[in-house]
Amino acid sequence: MIVYDYFRSSASFRLRIALNLKGLQPERRYVHLAKGEQRAADYKALNPQGFVPFLINDDFSLSQSLAIIEYLDEKYPSPPLLPINIEARATARQIAQLIACDIHPLNNTRILGYLSHELKLSDAAKTQWYCKWIYEGFTALEMMLAKRDKADLFCVGDTPTIADICLVPQVTNANRFACSLDAFPIIMGIYHRAMALSAFDAAQPLRQPDAE
Numbered sequence: 001m002i003v004y005d006y007f008r009s010s011a012s013f014r015l016r017i018a019l020n021l022k023g024l025q026p027e028r029r030y031v032h033l034a035k036g037e038q039r040a041a042d043y044k045a046l047n048p049q050g051f052v053p054f055l056i057n058d059d060f061s062l063s064q065s066l067a068i069i070e071y072l073d074e075k076y077p078s079p080p081l082l083p084i085n086i087e088a089r090a091t092a093r094q095i096a097q098l099i100a101c102d103i104h105p106l107n108n109t110r111i112l113g114y115l116s117h118e119l120k121l122s123d124a125a126k127t128q129w130y131c132k133w134i135y136e137g138f139t140a141l142e143m144m145l146a147k148r149d150k151a152d153l154f155c156v157g158d159t160p161t162i163a164d165i166c167l168v169p170q171v172t173n174a175n176r177f178a179c180s181l182d183a184f185p186i187i188m189g190i191y192h193r194a195m196a197l198s199a200f201d202a203a204q205p206l207r208q209p210d211a212e
Helices: 010-022 041-046 065-075 086-107 109-117 123-146 162-176 185-195
Strands: 002-005 027-030 054-057 060-063
Touching (some): 002 010, 010 065, 010 086, 010 162, 054 065, 060 065, 065 162, 086 123, 086 162, 109 123, 123 162, 123 185, 162 185
Parallel strands (some): 002 027
Antiparallel strands (some): 002 054, 054 060
16 A cells, blocks of 8 residues: 655645554655645646545545545544444545535635735735634534533544544644634544544655655
């Protein structure tokens, strides 16, 4: 198994958490997004989108972090990253997609680069943009999480799921941009409980071999 990775990528962070939870240790190859290595012809031949993460497992390859995580969960089912109960499973997917599809795409490297280089926004304006979408998304998520069983340790139940796998990198990024998260005590409680687990802690960006 080979995984193409970049330490700062939120989507790669998600996959690293999932791999750690599964106890899988693929060969890792690094694609430096800030240097544009994702646009190199040899990498685009492998992965036409040029994104990370990208997985190769024997003769099968796959992009998109959520698709990769669900593939790994089906191929290596223990421990499960999705709840058994069908409603709980749908809820975990809802939370994962709220983050991965609604918050993250507005704040990823391509968008931030466009704001800086093409639109000539200042760093302060770019941070304001970033934190606006964090605040809007997390406001909705906090309301959703408030409806769950108060005894639950994580987003859906007492063990980490794909929802927590998506949440932790987004909180990490919000902290990097100094977004105020005081309004989200449920989210932050889940974040701190997750980061106390080695699978999450070892996956964080600054612990990666390619970290700068």
